[in-house]
Amino acid sequence: MRTVELGSVATIERKGVDPLAVPPETLYIGLEHIERGGRIIGHDTVAGAELASTKFQFSPDHVLFGKLRPNLGKVCRPNFTGVCSTDILPIRPGKDLDRNYLAYYLGQPSMVEFAASRTSGANLPRLSPTVLATFPVPLPPLPEQHRIAAILDHADALRAKRRQVLAHLDSLSQSIFHDMFGDLHGGRWERVPFGELVPRVDNGTSPNCEARPAASDEWAVLKLGAVTYGYFRPEENKAYLGDLGNMDSNEVRSGDVLMTRKNTRELVGAVALVDEVRPHLLLPDLIFRLHLDGSRLDRRYFQALMMNPQKRPSVRDLSSGSASSMPNISKARLAKLPLELPPLALQREFAARVDLIGGQRARVEAASAVDDMLFASLQSRAFRGDL
Template sequence: MNWPFAPLHSVCRPRQWPTIPKSKLTDKGYAVYGANGIIGYYSEYNHETPTLLITCRGATCGSINVCDSKSYVTGNAMALDDLDTSKVTLEFLGHYLKNFDFHGIITGVAQPQITAQSLKRLNVPLPPLAEQKRIAGILDTADALRTKRREALAQLDQLLQSTFLDLFGDPVTNPKGWEKQALNEWLENIDSGWSPKCEQRSVTDKEWGVLKLGAITWCVYDESENKALPAALSPRPKLEVKRGDILFARKNTHELVAAAAYVYDTRPKLMLPDLIFRLRLKADCEVEKLFLWQLLIEPHQRSSIQKLAGGAAGSMPNISKAKLKGVELIKPPLTLQQKFARIVESVERQKARHRAHLAELDTLFASLQHRAFTGQL
């Protein structure tokens, strides 16, 4: 591959714009983009045309998005403003950055971040524009197949949410008048995890490892998000994640904190990190685990729990055990919870099939990306 490379700063102007307080976001107006996409709407916009965005704070640092025309981009995303389209197309650069490993660009420990200064170390390829368009076209076609599979998954998620609301109503306003109880009344314990300094790789078959926060960031358990425990450290078997566990992200960005996931299955020897709680229910609490999981991730309920997060300036917000235990939740009859749990199981089986197909498409897309940016496509 004989493509020339140039500093990212030579083809655009990376910038972080002022962040809008949540209290000023509205339900209509111009879309507001945070770290991971649209977070609300506002009366003004700061980007006239679609612009590449790099998530620059939190666990998803380095993720790539594109804002719509007439959007407001907040400081949780680095906007690649003033793109020089005589040198590079937005589509080609977007695909290249999605394939780029940002680990050498990300700074910070407690709060990972990408700065305009750190992006000065990033060089990008500049093949002829016709070649850029050809490569982007191939990758766009392959990516469209993945998008359709994700849309199918999103529709199934929406089906679960609408079914939940039909059966139980809004869990925060509680229009059906269900009994409410503090979460603590249902719990035997909230287990805390452990985050030793681990290897910068995933576990092999026989090793112990520790989950990364990404294992539950999207409210679906992902065992592949882990780091291997160093051989010099002894594992803590009591922290091993088991089938049937309910996991809860106590710390993350404001948009991602309070994620919850149900563990349908897992490989052995994976332990909880200290950023994730395990909620252990009492045997006689008359609460279905699948109902509790869906209740915690119901958008209004989760938003209510997210408001409990606090922390020092510059750090990721954290939800304490005491505050989480005090959350009041609806408690419909067990028979209704069980009915809903059966629906959840059916939908989750369909989602599992879609995720398997999506994984195959992801593998294909990764191969195409590799070939594209090594001059083999």
């Protein structure tokens, strides 16, 4: 199979557009609207997002490639026209390249890893358009590209059904929260400063690590992705082969409550609970370990509160940072955040109901992980020419 450079069969279009020069109802996509793995989970409008800086234009003819932290695999196929963050590169395939084929190729795990290895910038790693244009792309005849994309579309549709079940379970948890606790802005519950209910906040350290996840018998440091979406993902880690020193005090333990102190504005302050964890996983500097006063605050209620759509804006507003760095939440500002505090018995009743859903979710998530492994294997075979 012939292999070519991406730039010879596609164009990375970076023509900037002033948001004030397009209709205010124009749809806008930021990195926060693209899920890890490439699914578009939402959008905004130019007016709604209050855009001020230059953006890129895109259409249904483009593949959108997230160049900031490309290890997240944010490669997607929009089905509408709009503008996007300049941290997203619109790629227009040429006449010899199928858009769906290209999106699946760039989104496969091996290419995500390849992209991550070619970034620059320590705190905010980005892939330059020039480097992206040099990526190798296997180029079978167009009919074969169409066939491969159709097979992968069918397999991905089966994965999507499993994701829909997960989304339903997540919305069910939020529905239970709303049914039991109502409008958080309604003044129904006592509001207590975070620092009174969480008297101790620790964070780890971030030593130099390997670019790969750790083997089961190796020490590792968690990545932000282990907490970002409100569920603990221990596989989101980087192997650490150096001297442990006194870092063993940062080892993640069952029962921990973790919170990201630094991330994009949309994702900063996410909270996840550790129910089970393998040994030898360490906290990084970017994740807090929260010590709750269990006599007043249930950990499952607290996690649901902090991730509640009504609460998220006030959590995000705690963050600060320059344009060149990710927003950060300080311990001092966090301590002043008011927390709605229903009676402990009611919190525990909520926790018991959510635990039942959590068991179902764990089973579906395990099946989804198998789906992802099989899909990655299918992608690998497809782009080797083995389908």
